[in-house]
Amino acid sequence: MCRNIKTLFNFAPPATEQEVRAAALQFVRKLSGFNAPSKANQAAFDAAVGEVTDAARTLLASLVTQAVPRDRDVEAARARERSALRFAPRT
Template structure:
């Protein structure tokens, strides 16, 4: 599950709210151990995702760096190359 959480800071264009929420969802899934919570836990699960999304958005907005913004396409190509080395390539 955690492999789906991507670095969201210092990218051009900046992370979208949907990307932040997707990372928050993965984080809450990992912490809770639930991919799909029961009906009894659904409200608490959804509230946690909402709260983590809000905190993550505030964090990303408050961070500063002197480094130039990273390019999403370049970073995706790096991840793809690492994956190909690790798992081999499909022909």
């Protein structure tokens, strides 16, 4: 579940609202143990996702670095390369 949470800080272009919310959703899913909560827990689940999204947005806006922002396309290519090596068929 948590493998889907990606680093969002120091990228060009910056993380979108959808990316921050998706990371928050994955985090709440991991904490709660629910992939999809029951109707009885839906309100609490949604509230938690909203609060974690707000906290993540605040964190990302507050962080500073001297490093040059990373390029999303380059990082995505590196991730695909690592995945191809990791899941390559064994001979």
